[in-house]
Each structure stands twice: as C-alpha cells, then as structure tokens.
Amino acid sequence: MNVLEMKQLTKKFGEFIAVDHISMSIKEGEIFGFLGANGAGKSTTINMIASLLRITKGEILVLGKSISQNAKFARSNIGIVPQEIAIYEDMTAYENVHFFAGLYGLRGSELKERTVEALEFVGLGDKHSGYPRNFSGGMKRRLNIACAIAHRPKLLIMDEPTVGIDPHSRNYILDSVRKLNGMGCTVIYTSHYMEEVEEICTRIAIIDHGKIIAEGTKKELEAIVTNQKNIWIEVRSAEQLNISKLQEVAGVNKVEIEDRILKFSSDAEVNNLNRIIQLLMADHIEIRSVEEREPNLETVFLTLTGRSLRD
Numbered sequence: 252m253n254v255l256e257m258k259q260l261t262k263k264f265g266e267f268i269a270v271d272h273i274s275m276s277i278k279e280g281e282i283f284g285f286l287g288a289n290g291a292g293k294s295t296t297i298n299m300i301a302s303l304l305r306i307t308k309g310e311i312l313v314l315g316k317s318i319s320q321n322a323k324f325a326r327s328n329i330g331i332v333p334q335e336i337a338i339y340e341d342m343t344a345y346e347n348v349h350f351f352a353g354l355y356g357l358r359g360s361e362l363k364e365r366t367v368e369a370l371e372f373v374g375l376g377d378k379h380s381g382y383p384r385n386f387s388g389g390m391k392r393r394l395n396i397a398c399a400i401a402h403r404p405k406l407l408i409m410d411e412p413t414v415g416i417d418p419h420s421r422n423y424i425l426d427s428v429r430k431l432n433g434m435g436c437t438v439i440y441t442s443h444y445m446e447e448v449e450e451i452c453t454r455i456a457i458i459d460h461g462k463i464i465a466e467g468t469k470k471e472l473e474a475i476v477t478n479q480k481n482i483w484i485e486v487r488s489a490e491q492l493n494i495s496k497l498q499e500v501a502g503v504n505k506v507e508i509e510d511r512i513l514k515f516s517s518d519a520e521v522n523n524l525n526r527i528i529q530l531l532m533a534d535h536i537e538i539r540s541v542e543e544r545e546p547n548l549e550t551v552f553l554t555l556t557g558r559s560l561r562d
C-alpha cells in the first residue's frame with residue numbers, strides 16, 4: 252500500500268519553479284531517504300505534504316486520499332519533524348508534547364497517555380517538567396520528535412533531524428527511527444549526511460533543481476555509476492595544485508579537493524592514473540597514497556548532479 256503518493260507535484264514561487272512535476276510513491280514500511288543539495292526543493296516538497304504550503308499544480312495522496320480534500324485525515328496520519336526546531340521554550344516538555352498532539356487531533360486520557368509514551372520513547376521520560384530553554388540541542392531535537400510522534404502517525408517526515416547535535420543524541424535519533432519503523436511507521440528522512448541515509452534508508456530519491464533525477468535502493472543507485480571509477484589521491488599539501496590541468500586529463504569527469512585528498516571521478520575504462528601522477532609530480536606535489544574507491548551514494552550524487560551534497 253502507498254502511504255504517500257505525489258502526482259506531478261509542482262511549486263512555483265512567482266516564475267521560479269522550486270518543485271518541478273515530481274511523481275513518486277512511498278510504500279508502507281519504508282524508510283525513504285530524500286537527498287538533495289541546499290535549495291534542491293526538499294523542504295518545499297515536505298511543506299506541501301504537511302499542508303504548510305499551497306500546491307501550485309499536481310496532487311498529494313496520503314493513504315490513498317487527496318490531502319486537499321481530506322486535510323484533517325492527512326494531518327492525523329502524518330507527523331512532521333521540521334528542519335528548524337519548533338517547540339515552545341516557556342512550556343515544559345510535557346506541555347509541548349501535549350499541545351502538539353492535541354493539534355494532531357488527540358483528546359482526553361488518550362492525549363495524556365500518548366504524551367507520556369512519546370516522552371518516554373525519546374528518552375525524556377524523566378524530564379516532563381523540564382523547560383526546553385535548559386535542554387541541550389540534542390534534547391530539544393528529541394522533544395521535537397516526541398511532539399511529532401505522540402499521535403502515532405502512519406507517516407513520519409523528518410527534515411534534517413540530526414543537524415548540529417551531539418553524537419549521542421544523533422545515535423539516539425537514528426535508533427528511534429529504526430524502532431519507530433519496526434513498529435509500523437513509514438518514514439521520510441532528509442539529510443545532508445550521506446552516511447546516515449546509506450545506513451538507515453531502504454530506498455532513496457535524489458532531487459536536484461526541483462526534479463527527481465534518480466530513485467531506488469542503495470544498490471540500484473550505485474549501479475548507475477559502475478562505468479565510473481573513483482580514485483582518491485592523498486597529497487602532502489594541495490596548495491600548489493593546478494586543478495584545471497587535472498580536469499583536462501582524458502577520462503576525468505570531475506576532480507574535487509577535500510582537505511588533502513584529491514577525489515577523481517573518471518571513466519572506468521580509461522587508463523589515466525599514470526598521466527594524473529605525472530602531472531602531480533611535475534608540479535612537485537608529494538603523493539602520500541593512491542586508492543581506488545568502491546562506488547557509494549556520494550559518488551552517485553556527484554556523478555548525477557555534478558556537485559557534492561555538502562557544497
């Protein structure tokens with residue numbers, strides 16, 4: 252069953268097309284990764300699913316029902332963890348979750364029980380009367396997640412939930428996502444951290460300039476770049492490097508420098524390593540190591556969009 256379906260979903264801001272005819276479905280039980288660089292259109296898409304932004308064109312169905320005609324039904328079945336933490340600093344942790352779960356439609360004793368349950372779930376069971384202003388960034392994030400899950404949504408949408416938090420809370424959040432998924436919750440997960448997406452997502456879509464440019468399991472996406480090889484060359488210092496000369500080498504599609512590592516994406520069948528090394532030596536660049544890397548989501552992303560996710 253499709254928990255979420257987007258049909259030709261489009262959003263224009265004036266003449267600018269932020270989301271461009273996206274058609275995609277997310278099935279029950281998936282942890283669906285939504286990858287895109289800054290400004291690719293992820294938040295705009297999510298905000299339309301959450302009914303926070305009006306759809307310019309197209310349709311969104313939640314559990315088979317169009318959200319424009321069934322707003323209340325959609326709201327009660329979706330939980331959103333927004334990119335910016337959205338909690339009230341002057342309300343206790345308990346009051347925050349109680350408030351948001353109420354907005355999602357819970358009432359009475361059910362509302363109270365689920366509030367307690369959600370706080371317990373995110374590891375804030377002993378912080379009911381604590382104020383978020385005294386919480387760490389990670390605790391605020393977890394509280395924000397409790398606010399989104401207390402009504403037990405069928406679909407949880409998390410927009411970069413691990414940005415800027417400590418490793419302990421980050422691991423806690425990733426574990427919570429898996430646990431929620433195990434309890435039957437379908438998850439859409441957007442992140443800038445490729446490793447996280449690789450680790451937890453069952454299927455992934457890559458969005459660029461408002462369009463879905465690839466979609467599939469990690470394995471399926473990696474198969475797109477099997478005609479590519481990735482060579483990493485570690486050098487002592489990249490200061491003197493003439494990158495444009497390296498980009499001219501036959502077969503080389505892209506060169507990136509990260510710290511002191513030169514990352515080459517190149518046609519697999521072109522034997523150009525000798526030429527690359529010659530050029531580095533001619534510029535007196537000291538090579539520390541050379542390594543051929545297996546394709547991963549990072550290289551898929553780079554090959555398809557021409558830039559790295561964290562540009």
Ligand SMILES: Nc1ncnc2c1ncn2[C@@H]1O[C@H](COP(=O)(O)OP(=O)(O)OP(=O)(O)O)[C@@H](O)[C@H]1O
Binds near residue numbers: 269290292293294296
């Ligand atoms: N209210 C708005 N008015 C005009 N342009 C907008 C508006 N909201 C977003 N945009 C533009 O739409 C494009 C997509 O933005 P969006 O926030 O969806 O990207 P994103 O993929 O979520 O990126 P990020 O990771 O930075 O949040 C961007 O070019 C952005 O500048």
